[in-house]
Amino acid sequence: MKTIIEPFRIKSVEPITMTTPQEREQHLTEAGFNLFLLRARHVLIDLLTDSGTGAMSAEQWAGIMRGDESYAGADSFFRFEKTLRDITGFKNILPTHQGRASERILFQLVGGEGKVVPNNTHFDTTLANIEHSGALAVNLPIPEGMDPKNRHPFKGNMDIQALEALIAEVGADNIPVVMLTITNNSGGGQPVSLENIRAVRAVCQKHGLPFYLDACRFAENAWFIKMREEGQRDRPVREIVREIFDLSDGATISAKKDGMVNMGGVLLMRDDNLFQEATNLLILTEGYITYGGLAGRDLEAMAQGFEEILREDYLQYRIRSTAYLGERLLDMGVQIIEPPGGHAIYVDAAAFCPHIPAEQFPGQAVVCGLYREGGIRACEIGSVMFGQHETPSMELVRLAIPRRVYTQSHIDYVLEVFEALFARSDSLRGMRIIKEPPALRHFTARFAEI
Numbered sequence: 001m002k003t004i005i006e007p008f009r010i011k012s013v014e015p016i017t018m019t020t021p022q023e024r025e026q027h028l029t030e031a032g033f034n035l036f037l038l039r040a041r042h043v044l045i046d047l048l049t050d051s052g053t054g055a056m057s058a059e060q061w062a063g064i065m066r067g068d069e070s071y072a073g074a075d076s077f078f079r080f081e082k083t084l085r086d087i088t089g090f091k092n093i094l095p096t097h098q099g100r101a102s103e104r105i106l107f108q109l110v111g112g113e114g115k116v117v118p119n120n121t122h123f124d125t126t127l128a129n130i131e132h133s134g135a136l137a138v139n140l141p142i143p144e145g146m147d148p149k150n151r152h153p154f155k156g157n158m159d160i161q162a163l164e165a166l167i168a169e170v171g172a173d174n175i176p177v178v179m180l181t182i183t184n185n186s187g188g189g190q191p192v193s194l195e196n197i198r199a200v201r202a203v204c205q206k207h208g209l210p211f212y213l214d215a216c217r218f219a220e221n222a223w224f225i226k227m228r229e230e231g232q233r234d235r236p237v238r239e240i241v242r243e244i245f246d247l248s249d250g251a252t253i254s255a256k257k258d259g260m261v262n263m264g265g266v267l268l269m270r271d272d273n274l275f276q277e278a279t280n281l282l283i284l285t286e287g288y289i290t291y292g293g294l295a296g297r298d299l300e301a302m303a304q305g306f307e308e309i310l311r312e313d314y315l316q317y318r319i320r321s322t323a324y325l326g327e328r329l330l331d332m333g334v335q336i337i338e339p340p341g342g343h344a345i346y347v348d349a350a351a352f353c354p355h356i357p358a359e360q361f362p363g364q365a366v367v368c369g370l371y372r373e374g375g376i377r378a379c380e381i382g383s384v385m386f387g388q389h390e391t392p393s394m395e396l397v398r399l400a401i402p403r404r405v406y407t408q409s410h411i412d413y414v415l416e417v418f419e420a421l422f423a424r425s426d427s428l429r430g431m432r433i434i435k436e437p438p439a440l441r442h443f444t445a446r447f448a449e450i
């Protein structure tokens with residue numbers, strides 16, 4: 001068979017409704033041209049994020065009913081813990097309410113003034129949590145990762161030489177952890193090779209540094225390893241996943257991605273003393289160790305979700321359907337980060353509207369254009385998101401694909417909207433910020449059109 005079909009059928013549906021162009025104009029103006037400030041009911045196809053927006057399975061909903069809501073020692077916790085132990089091999093496992101809660105606990109413990117934390121590319125909440133602790137977050141992607149047209153199979157890799165140079169420059173004593181984000185979200189949803197993970201591990205071992213994963217999309221990353229890396233094709237994804245975790249000393253995980261739940265997170269730590277401190281912080285601010293700020297039913301859904309994500313027919317469909325969107329955009333002449341990533345397609349907004357300079361936020365112009373044209377919500381990842389911190393090297397628009405939510409005809413509709421917008425891309429206008437908070441401005445800033 002040539003067609004890779006959705007490996008599920010639909011049991012429960014949620015209506016979506018189209019708005020008129022006039023209504024969208026009004027909603028956009030009221031939202032200050034920031035799509036985070038739109039009412040979700042005014043969006044037709046929501047590609048803002050793949051985080052917490054997936055569809056749960058019948059088994060996950062069954063788990064919701066089974067949830068044990070005991071304050072301490074709930075069955076649901078032990079089911080969650082056993083699943084995570086089986087998959088990752090870690091003994092020390094804490095549930096948290098989402099990825100950034102894990103990050104906050106980790107960096108409150110190991111961050112601080114004078115510390116430096118390298119990563120292939122920090123996600124924005126990781127960066128913000130590191131900086132909030134007083135430490136410096138440094139991105140060390142490989143040069144190929146910065147070139148949208150480069151078809152390197154593992155563009156998410158970390159630059160090993162740059163890591164060595166950073167350690168030599170700032171000193172191993174000032175680096176509390178080395179992180180690796182799999183897949184590299186801010187770098188285009190690109191995977192990291194097993195070879196690179198092993199190499200980062202080796203550098204860490206040489207300098208006595210703990211090696212942590214930001215493992216939100218570990219299963220998608222493992223699928224790319226299976227498909228693209230020499231000698232990996234015949235290994236079960238589960239085994240590749242286990243090797244990845246075995247190489248690490250800890251991990252922060254947002255279960256809202258490959259955990260296939262609407263809310264949840266995980267913190268893994270090999271170091272027993274650090275784990276004890278993390279446990280204390282968890283109790284202080286999240287909740288008791290057997291629920292970590294979640295309900296028992298959430299832990300059930302996570303336990304089931306982490307199992308389902310390792311189904312290879314699912315991963316094949318998932319990665320193929322993302323590539324479908326990316327390849328058709330390329331056919332149309334829309335430049336994306338090549339090759340297509342795992343959870344999202346990243347459109348090169350600077351190439352889409354070359355008449356809009358970076359200071360006028362071309363990504364935001366494209367995002368507003370997609371909403372006006374067809375009620376699609378996407379996310380700017382460029383000067384709006386990172387401009388308060390640095391000058392980003394790329395102006396991107398991310399089309400993130402929620403897991404198990406949209407069908408191929410939804411995606412074909414997205415492609416039609418793109419075609420229409422691309423045909424009139426020279427009519428897109430630059431934007432300026434009229435109000436912004438001191439950090440993470442993309443969530444709440446308001447814009448005006450130039």
Ligand code: F0G
Binds near residue numbers: 048051125
């Ligand atoms: N790390 C990565 C690589 C992420 O993509 C995210 C979230 C987080 C950490 C934080 O997890 O949201 O559960 O607190 N990414 C979402 C996104 C928000 O849209 O890419 P969280």
